[in-house]
Amino acid sequence: MNLFKISIANLKEKKLNSFLSALLLTLGIGMISLLLLLNKQLDEQFRRNIRGIDMVVGAKGSPLQLILSSIYQIDAPTGNIPLSEVNGLKRNPFVKNVIPLSMGDNYHGFRIVGTSAKYPEHFQAKVGLGKLFQESMEVTLGSKAAAESGLKMGDTFESAHGLDAGGDKHGDKKYKVTGIFDATGSVIDQLILTSLSSVWDIHEHAEEHVPAGTEEEHAGEHHEEEKQVTSALIQFRSPMGMLTLPRQINENTSMQAALPSIEINRLFSLLGVGIETLRSLAIIIITIAGVSVFISLYNSLKERKYEMALMLSMGATRTRLFFMLLFEGLMLAVIGYVAGIALSRLGLYAFSKSAEQDFHYSLKEFGLLPEEIYLFAAAIGIGLLAAALPSLGIYKLNISRTLAEE
Amino acid sequence: MLFLMISCKNLQFSYSSQKRFKFPDINCADNETLLILGQSGKGKTTLLHLMALLLKPESGEINIAGNLVSNFPSGEITKVRAKNIGIIYQRPHFTNALSVMDNILLPNYFASVKQDKDRAVYLAEQLGFGEHLSKKTNQLSQGEQQRVSIARALMNNPKVILADEPTSSLDDNNCQKVIELLRTQSRLIGASLVVVTHDKRLKDEFTNQVFL
Numbered sequence: 054m055n056l057f058k059i060s061i062a063n064l065k066e067k068k069l070n071s072f073l074s075a076l077l078l079t080l081g082i083g084m085i086s087l088l089l090l091l092n093k094q095l096d097e098q099f100r101r102n103i104r105g106i107d108m109v110v111g112a113k114g115s116p117l118q119l120i121l122s123s124i125y126q127i128d129a130p131t132g133n134i135p136l137s138e139v140n141g142l143k144r145n146p147f148v149k150n151v152i153p154l155s156m157g158d159n160y161h162g163f164r165i166v167g168t169s170a171k172y173p174e175h176f177q178a179k180v181g182l183g184k185l186f187q188e189s190m191e192v193t194l195g196s197k198a199a200a201e202s203g204l205k206m207g208d209t210f211e212s213a214h215g216l217d218a219g220g221d222k223h224g225d226k227k228y229k230v231t232g233i234f235d236a237t238g239s240v241i242d243q244l245i246l247t248s249l250s251s252v253w254d255i256h257e258h259a260e261e262h263v264p265a266g267t268e269e270e271h272a273g274e275h276h277e278e279e280k281q282v283t284s285a286l287i288q289f290r291s292p293m294g295m296l297t298l299p300r301q302i303n304e305n306t307s308m309q310a311a312l313p314s315i316e317i318n319r320l321f322s323l324l325g326v327g328i329e330t331l332r333s334l335a336i337i338i339i340t341i342a343g344v345s346v347f348i349s350l351y352n353s354l355k356e357r358k359y360e361m362a363l364m365l366s367m368g369a370t371r372t373r374l375f376f377m378l379l380f381e382g383l384m385l386a387v388i389g390y391v392a393g394i395a396l397s398r399l400g401l402y403a404f405s406k407s408a409e410q411d412f413h414y415s416l417k418e419f420g421l422l423p424e425e426i427y428l429f430a431a432a433i434g435i436g437l438l439a440a441a442l443p444s445l446g447i448y449k450l451n452i453s454r455t456l457a458e459e
Numbered sequence: 460m461l462f463l464m465i466s467c468k469n470l471q472f473s474y475s476s477q478k479r480f481k482f483p484d485i486n487c488a489d490n491e492t493l494l495i496l497g498q499s500g501k502g503k504t505t506l507l508h509l510m511a512l513l514l515k516p517e518s519g520e521i522n523i524a525g526n527l528v529s530n531f532p533s534g535e536i537t538k539v540r541a542k543n544i545g546i547i548y549q550r551p552h553f554t555n556a557l558s559v560m561d562n563i564l565l566p567n568y569f570a571s572v573k574q575d576k577d578r579a580v581y582l583a584e585q586l587g588f589g590e591h592l593s594k595k596t597n598q599l600s601q602g603e604q605q606r607v608s609i610a611r612a613l614m615n616n617p618k619v620i621l622a623d624e625p626t627s628s629l630d631d632n633n634c635q636k637v638i639e640l641l642r643t644q645s646r647l648i649g650a651s652l653v654v655v656t657h658d659k660r661l662k663d664e665f666t667n668q669v670f671l
Contacts, residue, residue, distance in 0.1 A: 368541025
């Protein structure tokens with residue numbers, strides 16, 4: 054028998070009230086926690102993949118779409134650009150590195166990207182099994198692509214056209230798995246890499262099989278001067294490149310230049326509006342939770358006036374009873390916080406599942422964030438404040454008058 | 460010279476200018492019983508609360524076990540009351556969230572003395588509600604609740620037991636039973652028993668009587 058026992062017994066006695074208050078707190082805290090988690094993970098994933106890439110060139114269109122497709126492998130590419138123009142960039146004094154990318158096919162939803170060895174090098178990807186692609190039609194699988202597609206070393210497979218698993222199959226030429234990358238935590242994990250020539254070979258082959266009567270005179274030619282790629286990732290030799298190159302490219306070539314950090318910041322500021330709204334909503338919910346705790350304790354005290362007077366007559370000090378009442382509010386806050394954190398992890402898990410399905414990105418970190426410690430302090434603060442206000446009434450309680458009332 | 464366990468002299472109290480009370484002197488010796496009879500509105504509850512040190516008199520003195528407690532600082536008064544006075548109120552009231560046993564232990568807890576579970580069980584058996592100790596108080600009948608209140612008042616072995624209208628809502632039979640219980644229990648622990656009431660049936664049960 055002690056004050057804690059009495060507090061907890063009182064909370065149990067008023068189950069529905071306690072439940073409502075705890076539920077509101079859970080909701081508010083869960084929302085804020087989920088926003089924090091998502092923000093951190095999205096931020097990490099996005100920033101991790103653009104590190105070291107200063108500029109992306111591709112077909113003219115939406116710069117954001119170019120960044121999303123070429124760096125994050127989300128969304129469709131904007132079109133194709135001539136290889137010759139990309140190679141021209143190599144000669145520019147501001148340019149240190151050019152990584153060409155050729156996209157357009159997939160295997161079971163995992164994108165097949167034609168590129169040079171510089172691409173995996175950029176992400177510091179190590180070939181765990183086998184070797185890097187060299188000859189045409191050889192591929193090296195990203196760790197996740199390997200794990201989930203079921204392809205193994207030495208397997209051959211047909212690619213499907215487009216970016217979804219349901220595209221037409223390029224039946225004639227088969228790819229062969231010659232290597233598998235170790236996990237890198239970057240976009241490489243979900244890709245199937247091959248050489249640029251593989252992609253050209255596949256599509257030339259497709260052209261050769263165009264039925265007679267349509268563009269026969271082009272069948273068999275290799276169109277070397279018209280070889281195309283989807284985009285190219287550029288690293289500058291010096292930051293000065295950012296001042297002149299993008300404008301040059303946009304105005305004088307058939308390509309567009311997009312700067313990743315600018316586009317991503319723009320994306321986040323668009324998302325930011327949504328996040329701000331959700332954050333405001335969460336704060337409103339938490340405030341209502343505080344009000345609910347207040348009302349719950351206020352009513353409880355009105356009903357328990359006689360009990361309080363009785364305990365005071367038995368020797369309890371007012372301060373002791375005050376703390377007992379505070380403890381009730383505190384308990385609700387703690388329960389609400391723990392449940393909220395658990396709920397947000399559940400939410401993250403659900404989110405992660407759908408992100409995996411659609412984009413092959415995983416958002417799996419469930420550890421406690423430092424911001425969530427502040428959230429705990431806030432939850433405790435709200436609980437105590439909401440409980441303190443009605444509990445102060447204990448100091449005004451007239452023992453004799455209360456006990457005399459029947 | 461009898462040792463007076465509780466005595467009051469020249470007590471005066473007023474709630475407002477219209478409601479003033481002047482009480483006759485009260486004297487109850489050690490291990491004795493006292494009946495204070497009065498009609499409604501004569502200040503019975505006020506007198507009981509004054510004697511229970513729940514109210515501070517405007518003038519006059521209250522003595523308990525030889526100490527002039529009416530002059531003590533309020534912190535001391537609370538301690539005196541907690542340890543030495545057992546109060547039985549007119550209607551039984553409890554901490555509804557707790558069990559019967561825990562309710563009975565509350566006086567021990569708030570008086571900062573060891574919680575005596577054995578004594579609680581003993582009293583419960585004596586008073587006939589032994590098998591209800593783990594139930595919630597609102598699951599008991601009114602008669603049982605009243606006996607729980609009596610047990611609660613006895614837990615700290617008080618020197619004085621004050622009972623406010625203990626029989627007013629009872630029929631003749633139960634009235635008799637409750638008064639017997641009170642007398643027996645207070646004699647067992649050597650406490651003085653003061654009953655404040657308007658119930659004329661009790662006139663024959665007490666030798667010492669005071670009229671308001």
